[in-house]
Amino acid sequence: MIWNLELIVTVLAFISYLALYLVVLFTKPKTREKDAFRFYLLMMALWKLSAIMVVGQLGDIYFWFRMMTVSSILTLIGSHRFVQASLPQKTSWDRWIYVYIVLAILMTLCTNWVVSYAYMNGTELVYAFTPLVGFVAGPGYALMLYNTYRLFKGYHKARSPQIRNRLKYLILGFIFIIIGSIFNFTNLGQYPIDIFANLITAILISVAILRHQLLDINVILRKSVLYVLPTSIIGTLYFLVISSTVRAFQFSINQQVLVSVFVAIAAALVFQPVQKILQDWINKIFFRERYDSNLMLQRIVQTASREIDLQRLASSIITEIISTMHIKRAGLFVSQKEKENASFVLVSGNGLNYSKHKEFRIDHPLVLRMKRADDPVMWSELESSPMIKSLWKDELDYLIDLRAELFIPLKTKKDLIGILVLGEKMSETPYSQEDLNILTTLASQTSLAIQNAKLYSLAQKELMERRKAEKNLQLQLKRLSALQNINIAITENFDLQIPLVMLLDQVVNELKVDAADVLLYSPENKNLNFIAGRGFRTDALKYTSLRMGQGMAGMAAQKREPIYVKNLASELTTLKQSPLLEDESFVSYYGFPLIARNQIKGVLEIFHRSVLEPDQQWLDYLNTLISETAIAIDNARMFTDLEKTNMELVSAYEATLEGWARTLEMRDRETEGHSQRVLGMTLHLAEKMGVSEDELVHIRRGSLLHDIGKIAIPDSILQKPGPLTDEEWETMRRHPSIAYEMLSSIHFLEPALEIPYCHHEKWDGSGYPQGLKGEEIPLSARIFAIVDVWDALSSDRPYRKAWPQEKVIGYIKEQSGTHFDPHVVEVFIAMLEEEQKTRKSKKSRK
Structure with a gap:
């Protein structure tokens, strides 16, 4: 064996394939994918074993080179078996593939139709293929390309990121197989490029089988x-x-x-x-998308670190996600436990269809699913869930109408504080595992910021509500104080103008309207008449007088319900009949009937120079003012009616008293005209003495009734022409006591008893009936006593003639300090002198 670098690399590749084979063989669970892949690894090991035999020159070079060719074709078949096991769609022509394999093996190993020759020239491999190599290798590579196409098709159909991630491994591995195998049939086959390509492929497929859920392609x-x-x-x-x-x-x-x-x-x-x-x-x-996503995370983290407004933070997050990841629609739902009905409310959205709802209740199946989830959840997982199918139709329709693809939980310490909802990508490709990892990282890094922003927003809301409550409280206190002042004015003043002016000031100033007036209903002529107004520039309505049902105010009174005109320009109203009213430039009108004790009292009219759209608080306060106005008018009218009745009653009393006085004069002819004469002088003297107007009323009545007690004196005594006996005088002197007994039971005349009962008392205590002395005697009786004596002495009697004025004055002066009050005497004498001067002055002018 001749060792060189190429042989070393080949041996290492052979060992690697065996190692991978053993790893796949002993890992669990056992699957069809693993069985098919073990066959592929075995063929690769056979290929490398044949290469070792050739490069190491350990046997028949020509045979082992042909074995290399056969094993390379078998690896293509092994990859086909693996694809068949991995994809749900199967092919129905596998038997023809096996026929092709048998023919290829026989032609390559048993004949020289494929490989012409192969031998080693030192360390260099020399070989040549016949044209039939295309028949042997071509179908295998075509099958390889077809399986690659199937993997691409399966990748686009898959919605799960895990499945798509796994298919990415396989596609990449197949590409390496094709490239590496092509090199074997070119002049570059002498270099170990195919070894690296196939080794990388084996590693990728191993990862796809064993750890595809833990790694990202x-x-x-x-x-x-x-x-x-x-x-x-x-x-x-x-x-x-x-x-x-x-x-x-x-x-x-x-x-x-x-x-x-x-x-x-x-x-x-x-x-x-x-x-x-x-x-x-x-x-x-x-990897631009990954690069941009990292920058997006950096920007969002920076924004979250300085932004505490929930709305702006949520909007920033949604905008960044949509623009960076090219998503069609997105929304952020945040927990609102502070509401009466806790729910997850949409605080920011872009492209979502939320025309029906903008929140999920706290017990919504989606929320419950998010509470249990730590990772993003695909819509494909949710739509088949029994919990989702149990939703009411409108809730299910809303969830479907969102057209969401992905739901991401936002949690802090296991508490779900928000849900990030994302639609599909603009490219319509599913989310990758890398996308999910980025979004998971984003959720973990922004959850705390969203929670802080939510707490800040809640604190701001509570602060604003507290300030609003304080402002409303101050306004209510101010209005209550104003109402109290109005109530005081109503109770203390029976002049209708005073409370009405205060009420109109409240309407204009507190309700922020431009003008207001009150039309008072007159039961006598059944008209509504202007009585008071505020805020008008002209006198256009000052002389208003409307019948019931006439004009807007008349309609409000007749129907007993408010009349509202939002835009006077667009309505045909009687207000247009007043030329001066155009200068007022009024836009909106309100007419409110004033009703008290189920009776119409008038109409309150409100005018505004812009569109008036009041809220409920405005209307509530106005209704209170309307009630106060109606009460004020009713009280004033009741007082007027009562005063009128009282005056009529007083006039009747006075007429009765005068009738009694005339009756006495007719019975006692000596005193005819006496009552009327002493009445005028007594009142004049009382005025000089500084007696009040109220006391003068009682003095007048007492003067008229000063001898009412004589009604019980017999005619024989009352009309006796001569002097009376002691017994008769005793009877006559009883008339003051009789007057007291008669009048004391009449409450109306009780204050007037002083004169009838005490006018015969004397300053020195010698008078009757009680013997009063000095200032014990009522002032009115002391005044009347002088006038009574003056008129008696100055008038003719049947038994004597009238005294001259000088003699009467002298007598009165003489009785000062004994019969009469000295001070009253002084005033009386001064009054007579003044009257005498006045008479002389008049005579001189004539």
Whole structure:
């Protein structure tokens, strides 16, 4: 055996195939794919064994070269068996393949129809094929190409990333087989290129069978291109340099080893410095998607580290994924446990069909599935799930309408905080394992950021709600204070203008409207009349008077329901009849009937110079103001009616009192006209004494009724022409007490009792009926006592003539301090003097 570098490589390849065979043989579980692949490895080992026999010149070179040819064809058949076992679709013409194999073996081994000759010229293999080699090898390569096409077809149909990943291994391996086998039938067959190609194929298929779920073909491709491509180039140069050097200088074995070592060291020195440059170049040119995905992850991580707004963060993540991975649609659903009904709500979406819903309930089968999952879940896995099939039709339709391809759970400490939903790629190719790895990495790196952003958004929302609540509370307190002031104004003021002005100020200022007025309903003429307004630029509505049912205000009053006109320009209303109203530029109108005790009291009209679209809080406060307005109008009207009734009643009382006074005068002819005369003078003197208006009312009534007690005195005494006896005087002096007994039971006349009961009391206490003294005597009685004596002495009596004024004045002065109050006497005398001057002045002017 002649050892050289080519023989060493061939032996190593043979050992490798045997090792792979043993690995596949003893791994579990046993499958048809493994059985077919073991046959393929066995044929490859036979091929390398034949090559060892040829290169090592250990037997009949011609026979073993033909065995190499046969075993290479058998490897193609072995690959066909492997494809048959791996794909669900089977071919029905396998028996013809076996006929072809038998014929190829017989023609190659038993005749010289395929291989003309083969021998070793020193260390160089010399061989030649006949034209029939195409008949022997052609069908095998055609079968190889057909199986490669089947693998490509299966790859495009498969939706599972694991199956697609596995088929990528097989496709790549088959390509290496075809390339390596072609070299055997060319002048390059003298170099061990086919050995490397087939060895790489065997390794790839082994990985596809044993670990296809743990490795990613794209990663292997990237590393393969990074290391195998330059290594193959350098290796080819390595073998060319060694072969050329050995043949040129006829080196011995020892010299060949030294040359090999030197070239290997040189190759390593050349390869190492350019490794990083090659990696970047390969990533950018051949693996652009992976390169862009890494940049995407970097950008998203940077964004997540500085962005705390959930909406902007989610939008950034969705935009990056769609633009980088070229996805048709995507959305991010985030857990909202703070809501009354906890659910996963869409916070950002692009291209998703969510016209029906924008959330998944917390017990939705999709959410439950995501809680159990740690890796992305394909729609193909979900659509056959019993949990999904148990959904209500509208929920199932919504899930289908999303047209999602992939669902990725976002978790923090095993808690599901979000679901990333992705549609299919724009290329319509399924997601690869590398895509899933990238998205899994993205989910793990952004989950915490999304959780923090969600907490921040929640905190911001709570802060805004708290501020809004505080603002609403302040507004409510302000409005309650205003309502309290209005209530006070309503209760304390019976003048309707005061509360109405306050109410209209509240309507304009608090409800932020431009103008408002109140039309008061008059039951007498059944009209709505303008009573007060705020915010108007003109007097267009100041003289409004509408019948029930006339105009918008009349319609609101008649129907007892609000009238709302959003745009006055587009409606035909009675407001257009007022030329001045055009200058107001009103756009929106509200008319609210004012109702109290189920009776219409008026209409509150609101005008706004832009479109008015109030919310419920606005309407609630307005309804409160409307109620207050109706109450104010009702109270004012009740007071007016009560005041009118009271005045009528007082007038009736006064007329009754005057009637009683005239009745007494008619009965006691001595005092005819006396009541009216003393009434006027008493009131005049009381005014001079500073008596209030309210007290004057009672003094007037007391003056009219001062002798009401005489109604119980017999006519024989009351109309006696001569002097009265002591007994008769005793009876006469009882008339004040009789007056008290008569009037004290009448509450209306109780304040007027002072004069009828006490006008015969004297300052020195000698009067009757109680014998009061000094200021014990009521002031009104002290005033009346002077006027009563003045009129009695100044008037004719049946038993005497009237005294002159000077004599009467002298008598009154004389009685000051005994009969009369000295101070009242002074005021009375001054009043008489003033009246005398006034009369003289009038006479002089005449």
